[in-house]
Amino acid sequence: MSDIELVNPVPVEEARPWLAAVSTALLGDPYDDDFSRRLARWTSDWIAERTWGARSSGRWVGTLATEPRRITVPGPDGGTGELAVDALTGVTVGVTHRRRGLLTRMITESLTAAKERGDAASILIAAEWPIYGRFGYAPAADDATYTYYSRHSGAAITPSGTGSVRQVDPAELGEHAHRIFAAARARRVGQVDRSELWWRRSLGLGGFERIGKTPNYYLREGSAGPDGVLAWRTTQDFELDGSLGAAEVVELVAANDDAYRDLWALLSGLDVIGKIRLPDRPVDEQVRWLLPDGRALKRTYSGDQTWLRLLDVPAALSARRYSVPGQLVIDVVGDSMGFADGRVLLEADGAAASCTRTEASADLRLSHRALAASYLGGRTLRQLAIGGGVEELRAGALVRADAMFGTGLAPWNATGF
Numbered sequence: 164m165s166d167i168e169l170v171n172p173v174p175v176e177e178a179r180p181w182l183a184a185v186s187t188a189l190l191g192d193p194y195d196d197d198f199s200r201r202l203a204r205w206t207s208d209w210i211a212e213r214t215w216g217a218r219s220s221g222r223w224v225g226t227l228a229t230e231p232r233r234i235t236v237p238g239p240d241g242g243t244g245e246l247a248v249d250a251l252t253g254v255t256v257g258v259t260h261r262r263r264g265l266l267t268r269m270i271t272e273s274l275t276a277a278k279e280r281g282d283a284a285s286i287l288i289a290a291e292w293p294i295y296g297r298f299g300y301a302p303a304a305d306d307a308t309y310t311y312y313s314r315h316s317g318a319a320i321t322p323s324g325t326g327s328v329r330q331v332d333p334a335e336l337g338e339h340a341h342r343i344f345a346a347a348r349a350r351r352v353g354q355v356d357r358s359e360l361w362w363r364r365s366l367g368l369g370g371f372e373r374i375g376k377t378p379n380y381y382l383r384e385g386s387a388g389p390d391g392v393l394a395w396r397t398t399q400d401f402e403l404d405g406s407l408g409a410a411e412v413v414e415l416v417a418a419n420d421d422a423y424r425d426l427w428a429l430l431s432g433l434d435v436i437g438k439i440r441l442p443d444r445p446v447d448e449q450v451r452w453l454l455p456d457g458r459a460l461k462r463t464y465s466g467d468q469t470w471l472r473l474l475d476v477p478a479a480l481s482a483r484r485y486s487v488p489g490q491l492v493i494d495v496v497g498d499s500m501g502f503a504d505g506r507v508l509l510e511a512d513g514a515a516a517s518c519t520r521t522e523a524s525a526d527l528r529l530s531h532r533a534l535a536a537s538y539l540g541g542r543t544l545r546q547l548a549i550g551g552g553v554e555e556l557r558a559g560a561l562v563r564a565d566a567m568f569g570t571g572l573a574p575w576n577a578t579g580f
């Protein structure tokens with residue numbers, strides 16, 4: 164192991180072999196056609212200072228990168244606000260070098276850099292549950308996969324009558340998708356941002372090539388202009404013996420309720436298709452309340468998706484708003500890196516919130532991971548208490564905290580990173 168060199172920054176000239184290491188460890192193929200497309204995506208916004216690697220005998224055996232992203236947090240009047248976060252991605256250690264502390268070394272450096280930069284939190288999507296808890300991350304937003312049985316007798320959805328949906332080419336969608344997503348994103352807590360570059364890469368525009376089978380793209384237009392995006396592709400053909408085909412939804416983005424209804428109405432009218440799979444969706448998919456028979460939609464999976472690590476508790480807690488006014492003194496404990504620990508006073512009314520260091524006696528003692536798990540409002544402290552790290556020091560504090568932190572809709576992130 165003595166020949167191992169930890170490298171940061173990693174210059175963009177090293178992107179190809181660095182990404183080949185990522186690809187191998189995450190079950191990709193660094194020699195297939197898609198690899199060069201992925202490489203073009205990575206290099207288009209490569210930040211050398213935020214890229215780490217471990218090299219052994221000239222070969223990359225460890226990789227880690229972070230991106231500057233924004234996530235929506237609870238805002239005033241049931242809306243959302245924004246928090247700038249450090250977003251971790253591309254984490255791998257080659258099978259020949261695992262369990263010798265290489266991830267620990269890289270992530271310790273990257274979290275320290277994020278803290279020094281002033282980021283209030285770091286986020287990631289965990290490949291496996293047991294990896295990131297020890298580094299202070301906790302699952303903060305879940306997602307779900309559904310199957311919509313569109314030919315089920317109670318599956319039909321009538322359009323809103325306030326707009327229209329038409330099929331478009333990727334280039335036309337590219338003119339509107341960024342703005343529509345930005346409006347849709349503001350309707351949910353937990354949504355990570357997508358830049359215009361993100362859309363160009365996804366749609367294969369501006370010199371980028373699409374990865375995978377090209378979906379059918381649709382644009383919804385209401386009285387105020389384009390406000391919905393739908394992308395779906397077939398996953399199974401139909402047969403003349405009566406067997407229906409199957410499809411998968413790649414994007415269903417709605418900036419308002421009518422747009423949401425109309426995109427689902429289009430799905431409900433697809434001929435020769437019997438089942439439509441919808442991965443990466445919210446756990447509380449609202450279409451159930453539009454269906455004559457809510458069981459035409461089956462949730463086939465739900466689980467943790469976006470994990471969050473607090474780096475600056477006063478900054479993170481004062482960046483969001485709270486469902487009911489209240490005051491809480493929280494003793495935050497258990498951070499082995501010392502970034503999140505400390506006693507804070509949280510004061511919130513409907514419009515504003517402040518969180519400052521205090522010496523006052525605490526109402527609650529929370530592990531920093533319990534606070535991270537409940538930060539987006541997706542789960543109650545009472546839910547988490549069974550696993551430890553939640554201690555009520557003043558009667559009623561737990562109920563008050565859950566009422567303050569909770570959100571009307573479950574947090575959900577639709578964007579991989």
Ligand SMILES: CC(=O)SCCNC(=O)CCNC(=O)[C@H](O)C(C)(C)COP(=O)(O)OP(=O)(O)OC[C@H]1O[C@@H](n2cnc3c(N)ncnc32)[C@H](O)[C@@H]1OP(=O)(O)O
Pocket residue numbers: 188189251252253254255256257260261262263264265266267268287288289290291293294297
């Ligand atoms: C945000 C993302 O990019 S998610 C993608 C994560 N990457 C992958 O899943 C790709 C395949 N796996 C890997 O590349 C590696 O196994 C990694 C990156 C997950 C771990 O790298 P390593 O260098 O082996 O981790 P490291 O040696 O620092 O492990 C630290 C501790 O975490 C534990 N650990 C690490 N990975 C795992 C895991 N997948 N499951 C359970 N425990 C794990 C280790 O056992 C060790 O525990 P210990 O301190 O009690 O001994």
